[in-house]
Amino acid sequence: MFNSLKGVTTVLKKIKLRDAVGTQLSHDITEIRPGEFKGPAFRRGHTVCNEDLCHLQKLGKNHLYLLDMDADEIHEDQAAAMLADALTGEGVRWQNEPREGKIKLVAAIDGLLSVETATLAAVNMIDEVMCATLHSHSLVKKDDLVAATRALPLVMKRAPIERAAAIAAQSGGVVRVKALRKANVGLLITGSEVYHGLIEDRFAPLLNEKVTALGCRVAGVTFAPDDPGLIRQAISAHLERGCDLLLLSGGMSVDPDDVTRQGIKLAGATEMYYGSAVLPGAMFLVAYLGEVPLLGVPACGMYHRITVLDLILPRVLAGEHIGKAELAFLGHGGLCKDCPQCSYPHCPFGKGT
Numbered sequence: 001m002f003n004s005l006k007g008v009t010t011v012l013k014k015i016k017l018r019d020a021v022g023t024q025l026s027h028d029i030t031e032i033r034p035g036e037f038k039g040p041a042f043r044r045g046h047t048v049c050n051e052d053l054c055h056l057q058k059l060g061k062n063h064l065y066l067l068d069m070d071a072d073e074i075h076e077d078q079a080a081a082m083l084a085d086a087l088t089g090e091g092v093r094w095q096n097e098p099r100e101g102k103i104k105l106v107a108a109i110d111g112l113l114s115v116e117t118a119t120l121a122a123v124n125m126i127d128e129v130m131c132a133t134l135h136s137h138s139l140v141k142k143d144d145l146v147a148a149t150r151a152l153p154l155v156m157k158r159a160p161i162e163r164a165a166a167i168a169a170q171s172g173g174v175v176r177v178k179a180l181r182k183a184n185v186g187l188l189i190t191g192s193e194v195y196h197g198l199i200e201d202r203f204a205p206l207l208n209e210k211v212t213a214l215g216c217r218v219a220g221v222t223f224a225p226d227d228p229g230l231i232r233q234a235i236s237a238h239l240e241r242g243c244d245l246l247l248l249s250g251g252m253s254v255d256p257d258d259v260t261r262q263g264i265k266l267a268g269a270t271e272m273y274y275g276s277a278v279l280p281g282a283m284f285l286v287a288y289l290g291e292v293p294l295l296g297v298p299a300c301g302m303y304h305r306i307t308v309l310d311l312i313l314p315r316v317l318a319g320e321h322i323g324k325a326e327l328a329f330l331g332h333g334g335l336c337k338d339c340p341q342c343s344y345p346h347c348p349f350g351k352g353t
Helices: 050-058 076-087 117-124 158-170 203-213 228-240 260-266 308-317 324-329
Strands: 011-016 029-033 037-042 063-068 073-075 092-094 102-107 111-115 129-133 145-151 155-157 175-178 184-190 217-224 245-249 271-274 285-289 292-297
Touching: 037 050, 073 076, 073 158, 076 102, 076 129, 076 145, 076 155, 076 158, 092 175, 111 308, 117 129, 117 158, 129 158, 145 175, 155 158, 184 203, 184 228, 203 217, 203 245, 203 308, 217 228, 228 245, 228 260, 260 271, 260 285, 260 292, 292 308
Parallel strands: 184 217, 184 245, 245 292
Antiparallel strands: 011 063, 029 037, 073 155, 092 102, 102 145, 111 175, 129 145, 271 285, 285 292
């Protein structure tokens, strides 16, 4: 018989199972035991022996096929290896151990997954190849599965594989894992009611917990009233202390006495973006004081376990420059369902980009 997929003319010689003893399998043979196991019962290259015949019959194999490929054709395992090599970017690794034509890509380091989604789609538009990944901007640990790829037919022409690999390689790979830097973080809690001791601060412990969970160190916590000049002084003091990331809370709403943004401008912000397409976190602020990022956290950070800060902070630590476009694109998937029991990150929140 012939493999007629997309012009592939590979001869598949059909032989009866009883005549297959001594021959080598040309592909993995999958076994499925519902609820127990799915995987290769026999691997490609396995030499069939008498003891295998009963097992093969139970898998519905009364015949086996031997391959005779043309020079311009490629086996699924070789194709998967070509794809994996091209798809793999910095911080990702793979092993040439295909199973059923599939190769897994795993994180080589702890960090933030970055997926070139447009390039991924371009690869997946090519017939007979595929790659699936986790969502971009997922936090991953070393050895976590981040993507998998395979060629769909047992045998295919080389040209589509080479085209898909070339598209992926042009971007330097489709999946990368970026390490998070260990920032020295300055916390600034604004608000006259907190500064004068009228209410107890709840923000500093929450922010401290979030940044230390990502491997950062809180270098100092300061408090400032609703005074732009004093807020400027507090920001400058953190910078002089060597802080390379600032988190500010309070004064982010539209009330006339919310003057935190004025203080940030006075401190010399070179960029400032107010507002994100995320709920909770619409009044979030991102600013830059030279190379130092400043994240302004609105009051929702006290009342919700997960907010826009949890989406942006890892990206900043991974070296991303966050601007208006990045905050706008968060809108797709940026609506928290406010579930009674929060299951983040195992939920749709923040998964649109």
